[in-house]
Amino acid sequence: EALLLEIGPYFSKLKVHADKFVEVTNKLRGLNENYIEEIPNMYFNKNTQRVEMVMCYSRIGPLGRCTGPAMLTVNTTQYHDNTATIESVAENRASYEDTLTQCRGELDNDVCVTAMFLEKIVSDLYHSSQHSQELGRKMFYFVVDHLTTAVWQYPPSQQIFAFAIDCLGQFFIRNNAQETLNLLNHIVNKGEFSTILAPLFQPNQGYEQFVHVYSHVINSLTHCSPEIGFTLLSKFDIRSWLATPHGNSENSKLLLNAVYAGFDLYPFSETDTTFLMFYDTLKMHLRHVLMNRLCPLLQYSVEKTLEISADKPHHQSIWKEIIEVLSTEHAQEILTLNTCHRILYELSKYFLQYKKSILNATEHDLYTHWTHYTANLVELLRSVCTSYIQKASLLEPTEEQAACVFMITCAVFAPWILVYEEACLPWAETHLQAANEMLGTFTDMLTLMNTEIPE
Numbered sequence: 202e203a204l205l206l207e208i209g210p211y212f213s214k215l216k217v218h219a220d221k222f223v224e225v226t227n228k229l230r231g232l233n234e235n236y237i238e239e240i241p242n243m244y245f246n247k248n249t250q251r252v253e254m255v256m257c258y259s260r261i262g263p264l265g266r267c268t269g270p271a272m273l274t275v276n277t278t279q280y281h282d283n284t285a286t287i288e289s290v291a292e293n294r295a296s297y298e299d300t301l302t303q304c305r306g307e308l309d310n311d312v313c314v315t316a317m318f319l320e321k322i323v324s325d326l327y328h329s330s331q332h333s334q335e336l337g338r339k340m341f342y343f344v345v346d347h348l349t350t351a352v353w354q355y356p357p358s359q360q361i362f363a364f365a366i367d368c369l370g371q372f373f374i375r376n377n378a379q380e381t382l383n384l385l386n387h388i389v390n391k392g393e394f395s396t397i398l399a400p401l402f403q404p405n406q407g408y409e410q411f412v413h414v415y416s417h418v419i420n421s422l423t424h425c426s427p428e429i430g431f432t433l434l435s436k437f438d439i440r441s442w443l444a445t446p447h448g449n450s451e452n453s454k455l456l457l458n459a460v461y462a463g464f465d466l467y468p469f470s471e472t473d474t475t476f477l478m479f480y481d482t483l484k485m486h487l488r489h490v491l492m493n494r495l496c497p498l499l500q501y502s503v504e505k506t507l508e509i510s511a512d513k514p515h516h517q518s519i520w521k522e523i524i525e526v527l528s529t530e531h532a533q534e535i536l537t538l539n540t541c542h543r544i545l546y547e548l549s550k551y552f553l554q555y556k557k558s559i560l561n562a563t564e565h566d567l568y569t570h571w572t573h574y575t576a577n578l579v580e581l582l583r584s585v586c587t588s589y590i591q592k593a594s595l596l597e598p599t600e601e602q603a604a605c606v607f608m609i610t611c612a613v614f615a616p617w618i619l620v621y622e623e624a625c626l627p628w629a630e631t632h633l634q635a636a637n638e639m640l641g642t643f644t645d646m647l648t649l650m651n652t653e654i655p656e
Contacts, residue, residue: 216347223351242286243287248279326340427478439485480518488526499523541589545609590650618640618643
């Protein structure tokens with residue numbers, strides 16, 4: 202505490218110099234802006250009219266007589282100096298030179314002493330880090346709390362603070378699991394300096410709080426840009442966490458919940474590269490979880506994807522991610538009959554209820570409401586139904602089992618191909634192609650069923 206109190210006045214003096222520097226640079230910037238605005242007004246052209254009489258020098262006209270003299274109006278442009286503006290520009294440049302002269306003085310002793318003092322403190326703390334962990338931690342946050350826009354714009358203080366944050370952060374914060382959340386809060390609260398602090402964020406230690414930290418990042422990103430979101434989320438090593446006891450199915454489900462919350466944090470943009478990197482990072486995390494926890498979490502993932510897709514048209518790539526996971530050889534090996542059955546049951550129930558809910562809507566068919574996702578849903582149904590039928594064929598075939606497979610297959614396609622209470626048509630003419638693909642998939646599944654389970 203005594204050390205922090207001792208260095209506090211040095212930081213205060215440094216801030217005074219930084220504020221003065223920013224004031225001067227703002228003045229110079231303002232002078233330059235005024236100068237550029239005034240230059241076009243230093244000179245101007247003035248339009249005038251002059252009337253002249255032209256005498257008759259030849260015989261013209263039907264009678265061969267002179268019809269002149271003629272009165273002609275001549276428009277001319279005359280060049281003028283804008284004396285007031287020229288004088289104003291000269292005063293502007295003189296003020297600019299005077300301001301520059303004020304900046305050209307020697308570096309103040311306060312800045313030099315602060316730099317030397319802080320460098321010695323950081324060096325001493327480093328060499329005795331085992332005995333000064335708490336002091337180093339306090340010193341780091343003390344420096345961060347004194348970080349302001351002016352301090353960061355002033356080159357000498359920027360160098361001092363950058364050195365202190367980097368060294369203290371590397372020595373006492375980055376590899377300290379107990380500081381992960383505290384550092385995260387500072388990154389979020391220091392929005393304009395997040396890019397400076399984010400490199401020190403290391404969430405892959407102390408896996409017992411991994412999900413909590415991940416969720417905290419997602420909840421905090423409402424105050425940060427997608428760039429900061431990408432920087433923070435890209436540091437999470439999901440695969441390594443899944444390989445530990447902490448990455449069990451229960452915690453993986455909590456992580457998936459945070460991932461899905463992140464998909465709608467920012468307005469979707471196909472042209473914002475930073476946002477797309479953030480969005481792709483979330484999809485990568487989703488893929489890692491599904492590849493390692495497919496059977497327990499596939500149904501939950503499908504349900505959450507339906508939830509976020511119901512009122513937003515831009516989540517096709519999430520469906521593609523799920524379908525790509527299902528198409529892998531690894532997924533086909535571990536996917537169980539029961540998992541496929543539960544997914545198909547949930548899909549049939551969801552879309553049947555959805556179809557009932559739109560009976561009073563202007564557009565009654567599912568294809569209109571899900572027009573952005575019908576292609577994805579066709580692929581998903583084909584993939585899951587194929588796996589379901591093939592898994593069922595490996596068991597000892599029975600009439601009851603065949604009936605169950607037939608019933609669930611029909612049920613999952615029914616909302617898309619059957620009329621409901623005569624008021625809800627299966628599809629509109631504008632969606633004939635999508636309906637044709639859905640019907641084609643259904644008939645393909647019936648053919649596969651007859652081949653794999655002939656009973």
